[in-house]
Amino acid sequence: MTQLLLAVAKTDRPDGLYSTLVVDSRERALGFVYSSFESVKAAIDSGTGVYQSRERGLWFKGASSGATQDLLSIGIDCDGDCLKFQVIQKGSGFCHLNTPTCFGPTEFSGLSALESTLKSRMENAPEGSYTKRLFTDSKLLSAKILEEAEELVDAKSKEEVSWEAADLFYFALARIVKDGLSLSDIERNLDLKALKVSRRTGNAKPKYQEAVEAKELKTKADTTPATSPPVDLVMQRYSSTSSDLDTVLQRPAQKSADIMKLVKPIVESVKTRGDAALLEYTKMFDKVELESCVISAPFPEELMKLDAKVKEAIDLSIENVRKFHAAQLQSTTVSVETAPGVICSRFARPIESVGLYIPGGTAVLPSTALMLGVPAQVAGCEEIVFASPPRKDGSITPEVVYVAHKVGAKCIVLAGGAQAVAAMAYGTESVPKTNKIMGPGNQFVTAAKMYVSNDTSAAIAIDMPAGPSEVLVIADSTCNPAFVAADLLSQAEHGVDSQVILIALALTEEELLAIEDEVKKQALALPRVDIVRGSIAHSITLTVETVTEAFELSNRYAPEHLILHIEKASERLDLVKNAGSVFVGQWSPESCGDYSSGTNHTLPTYGYAKMYSGVNTGTYLKHITSQELTEEGLKNIGPAVMSLASVEGLDAHGRAVGIRLASLN
Numbered sequence: 001m002t003q004l005l006l007a008v009a010k011t012d013r014p015d016g017l018y019s020t021l022v023v024d025s026r027e028r029a030l031g032f033v034y035s036s037f038e039s040v041k042a043a044i045d046s047g048t049g050v051y052q053s054r055e056r057g058l059w060f061k062g063a064s065s066g067a068t069q070d071l072l073s074i075g076i077d078c079d080g081d082c083l084k085f086q087v088i089q090k091g092s093g094f095c096h097l098n099t100p101t102c103f104g105p106t107e108f109s110g111l112s113a114l115e116s117t118l119k120s121r122m123e124n125a126p127e128g129s130y131t132k133r134l135f136t137d138s139k140l141l142s143a144k145i146l147e148e149a150e151e152l153v154d155a156k157s158k159e160e161v162s163w164e165a166a167d168l169f170y171f172a173l174a175r176i177v178k179d180g181l182s183l184s185d186i187e188r189n190l191d192l193k194a195l196k197v198s199r200r201t202g203n204a205k206p207k208y209q210e211a212v213e214a215k216e217l218k219t220k221a222d223t224t225p226a227t228s229p230p231v232d233l234v235m236q237r238y239s240s241t242s243s244d245l246d247t248v249l250q251r252p253a254q255k256s257a258d259i260m261k262l263v264k265p266i267v268e269s270v271k272t273r274g275d276a277a278l279l280e281y282t283k284m285f286d287k288v289e290l291e292s293c294v295i296s297a298p299f300p301e302e303l304m305k306l307d308a309k310v311k312e313a314i315d316l317s318i319e320n321v322r323k324f325h326a327a328q329l330q331s332t333t334v335s336v337e338t339a340p341g342v343i344c345s346r347f348a349r350p351i352e353s354v355g356l357y358i359p360g361g362t363a364v365l366p367s368t369a370l371m372l373g374v375p376a377q378v379a380g381c382e383e384i385v386f387a388s389p390p391r392k393d394g395s396i397t398p399e400v401v402y403v404a405h406k407v408g409a410k411c412i413v414l415a416g417g418a419q420a421v422a423a424m425a426y427g428t429e430s431v432p433k434t435n436k437i438m439g440p441g442n443q444f445v446t447a448a449k450m451y452v453s454n455d456t457s458a459a460i461a462i463d464m465p466a467g468p469s470e471v472l473v474i475a476d477s478t479c480n481p482a483f484v485a486a487d488l489l490s491q492a493e494h495g496v497d498s499q500v501i502l503i504a505l506a507l508t509e510e511e512l513l514a515i516e517d518e519v520k521k522q523a524l525a526l527p528r529v530d531i532v533r534g535s536i537a538h539s540i541t542l543t544v545e546t547v548t549e550a551f552e553l554s555n556r557y558a559p560e561h562l563i564l565h566i567e568k569a570s571e572r573l574d575l576v577k578n579a580g581s582v583f584v585g586q587w588s589p590e591s592c593g594d595y596s597s598g599t600n601h602t603l604p605t606y607g608y609a610k611m612y613s614g615v616n617t618g619t620y621l622k623h624i625t626s627q628e629l630t631e632e633g634l635k636n637i638g639p640a641v642m643s644l645a646s647v648e649g650l651d652a653h654g655r656a657v658g659i660r661l662a663s664l665n
Ligand SMILES: NC(=O)c1ccc[n+]([C@@H]2O[C@H](COP(=O)([O-])OP(=O)(O)OC[C@H]3O[C@@H](n4cnc5c(N)ncnc54)[C@H](O)[C@@H]3O)[C@@H](O)[C@H]2O)c1
Pocket: 192, 262, 285, 286, 358, 359, 360, 361, 362, 363, 365, 368, 389, 415, 416, 417, 418, 419, 440, 441, 442, 443, 444, 445, 466, 467, 468, 469, 494, 495, 497, 498, 560, 601, 602, 603, 604, 605
């Protein structure tokens, strides 16, 4: 690792040492030192700050003073001539003069200074002092946070805003310190949030929205009432003639390069450290401490105790999915005599080992287990491996175990996210290495699938990028507004990054309002209304006048699901060029495809329906070609082969034919 790191580092110093900047977890400069190959290696091995002193040799920082450092990361600058150690500094500080930094005696200022004051008060504040009360009386602290937040909202001048914001920061930081957190934790959280969906408008909860509206009404009695419709749970309307349609039709953006940066170390760590890393990430992200990360078949009965009705529903769904996927199995060999005596064939063989990812973040999806497991069994894959995040008590949902049992899975990996994908791509001590990974997931899962499929050392294939759920509904005046709204909401409830689109085909204002009212009414009755709020905030309605326009827009967006609430819907199928799966007419809700009708629900999102199919039986097969030539066949095509080999200058190719033709003469 040290070699890899220093491969791009350079130094122009005669003693060969590397200039090194030391910063703390908040990127504040602590001091400047030197490093050598040995000191970097010692730092990595010990996980602490170790440098190279020009006078005293290898320098384990704090070994004598007690001001040790925990090493967070080692970086390198753009032109390779400076290393950067990021550390958590302990004790009196970095400098030998007992100050936090080597750049002067001043303490950190601003929020950092406040943080350290509050931390020391938390430990030493005298009994009865105000700060002590703040830390011990949680009602007082909560009331102060609410009070300061309101005062900030009410502030008018710049001075007032800065004064009130400072007060709010003070009490918020007191809460942070009281809960044993630090500013770095908050900043890490901010960084993670910055990676999430960028087009969220982030509507406030109704009670706060209403409070602000009431406040405005009170203070501005003469204000004219708002004329625009309420934004909450209303999809923004655009016309098909809108000039920025490309922007409007964009998915909630994912910063894929940044996500890749987060995913790469997770994957690499599972690749090199196997089960130990897998268990650590499960503890970190899923908050579950497991002893073993795999359950193997035969699965114990007590792990699949199900309600009889649910079992019946799963069995019915499995049978329908099986029927539809069995019909896709091409068992016959394609055989064609391309020229007399030249027979070319193609036959299918199952991929031997498949890894199936079943999401389990915001909702556990046993239906995905059956959508992925049944075609694997139909195709004849020898080894089926399931992976799904464990529940908080360390167990796996019984429905998923039951499906694993029904489809003959070999084992279930109790892990989610990028770490589960890595385990199935490279294999670990207890997870078998598979040949292809299928299944949907969040941005971390999708990025990890893309990452491992690009690593030739993994030798792994993936099905497709199947990310946040989406639906596009085309509705005309024959539609039932309640059905349309229900279909939109069925996908909006998946996650805040889901997107739903309504194409309103020649609807009157009244007809469109009827759908919007239904969306709002039905959404408010849903337990996942807060998630729906998030997705509706970046969902849209597009108004169009003609059927042609409607399908042009739909094909341009290439939705995962397309629902047709229009007259003579089945006759319009010819107009569909790009979509994962189509639901025709008012009696075909998308949720039937999610669970029980027989089609697969693992489908391409992000517009990948333009070039990918959803999961199907073919996803689990590869096709092998073969050929058999007779003497006559060789005589027929041999001269052409020799000519082309000579054009390419590949004489051995030509000779393999020539030598045979000569033997025939
Ligand atoms: N396209 C399809 O066919 C299809 C089908 C079903 C579901 N879906 C989509 O799949 C997605 C499922 O997402 P989910 O989050 O509910 O479950 P998930 O199982 O995909 O992700 C959960 C895992 O993400 C990891 N994770 C969470 N926060 C992390 C972080 N900060 N850093 C690194 N890893 C982290 C954790 O390991 C956790 O186990 C939804 O968006 C849903 O719409 C799509």
